[in-house]
Amino acid sequence: MKKILFISLALVLFTACKDKVFHEHMANVPIYEDFETFRSSIAFESSRDIEKQTGIYAWNQYLFVVEENEGIHFINNTNPSSPQKIGFLNVRGCTGLAIKNDRLYVNNLIDIAVVDVSNINQPTVISRLESVFPQNYPTGDNNYAYKQPDPEKGVVIGWEVQQVKEEVSQVNNYYSFEAMDALVSNQSIATGGSTNASVSGSITKFAVINDYLYIMNNRDLVPINISDPMNLVSSAPIRIWMNVETLFPHDDKLYMGTTTGMMIYATTTPTAPNHLGTMFHATACDPVVVQGDYAYVTVRTGTTCMGDLNQLDVVNISNPSNPTVQATFQMTNPHGLGVKDDVLYICDGSDGLKVFDNTNPLDAGNQLISNFTSIQAIDIIPLGDLAIVLTTDGVYQYDCSDVQNIQYLSKIQ
């Protein structure tokens, strides 16, 4: 009996012989919501203050300001001197939008939701492209790692920083924050080349060309056919080898502002855009807009942008396979930009909004017309005679009918 006990004890002890390492740390732990509740959560509410504005869009006489991860402010801009807030569309994970033919397309974390805005006072969700971005999550506390979500448990609608303990195979001395970046999407939407479509600022990650909505989702460009808003169809994602921050649609091409240059893709085959050319620059953030044969690229430094450049590059794109920088102008900390006819607008960080004469694109940066230093401009939409400027404290509108004498019209907060 004693022998049996001894042998049993020895077996138990020896089979338990294994070195283990447990990683104990504070981490963003997912908060889940079941799919049904999540997909019925979009609601139109009364208007509220603009607090975390990340994108601005214009459609007909309306403005739309995206509040990152929260939703969209609807604003009636029939009278730009006195714009009126209509309401707030609560959309979880929203970072951008596009509107075409009375249909508003908005990212709703893992889904694309289609909202009927034919009655602007009563927007209604009419369809969804479900789980097109299964790994899009809201932003958590980036000081901590993210615990891998379990898609079976529902949609991740938030994160809670908690102490976690998990067995690891080995100790990693280096932590890739790219993994964190990959978890957290940061998207916005632009449109181009479409009729009855919205217009966006330059800092966007979505773009509409004709019947296709293009979405830059982390490293993948995802084409979505929106010809039938009730039945969106996504195509296979195209892996982009650079870190794309902005998309700008122009004619049948996509211009991508990346951290290391500007890329041009043709959408001749809408379901499979192909690379045409690349203009490289040092590591920095760089939105891009296009007019005629020139692309205007602002290159800036910042916490997440790195680099040491703050400049405006004017790039000749007459040969899309070989875009070349033809002029460079020093800036302070340029963010978004816009171009309309002979006027170039640069949102130059703490230097405010700068307006340049763009008669000669290769000398535009030297032809400053006016500088609005009282605002910290983020992005701009030049629309008709208006300059609609997204700033850190709301939306400003200016009358640019006389570019030599630009007049302040209103501020939306």
Place this chain on the structure above:
Amino acid sequence: MKKILAVFALMSLGLYTTAQTELTSNNLDYITSVNLGVNTDFNTASNFAMSINNGVLLRQRYMLSLGVGLEGNQTGMQLPMTFEGKYLILKNRKKTPFVSFTTGYLQPLQRGYWQRAEGGFTAGVQVGFQNFFSEHVGIATSVGFRHWQQRTHDNYYYYYDDILPFSPHGSYLYVSNRFEVKFAFIFK
């Protein structure tokens, strides 16, 4: 660290003094053992260990001792400071099997570039056989199970351009359970 060693040395000295005093009673013998061993998880991890224990043998059956040593585990070289209790199964025999229990504190001796280890905990059980082939000298062999727990932290808390007041990476808890074989010289 020096204080810990000094306290430990004084404790050992106290036991030694008591043992010398009581030796004539034949109920309390002073025992010193020099232990050499190896521990393994039967996979990839194996380490050597050595220690010196000073203690007393009560009633020719219960051996209580304090030890210091040098051994390796997952987090590097350690200075174990242990308490050991040994029960001799056959009383008043030169040759006897025994069972023993060990527990103690681990003082890390290495500081890694990325990680620094805290003091840890160890415990183990052994079964073995000892043989005094003379009045004062014997040998013992034993096999058993050994457990360690030790925590490490990052040395550097950098995050992009900022230095954080906390470690975003947290800490690592190393847990080892290994098979241990020991060989000892025993002096009475």
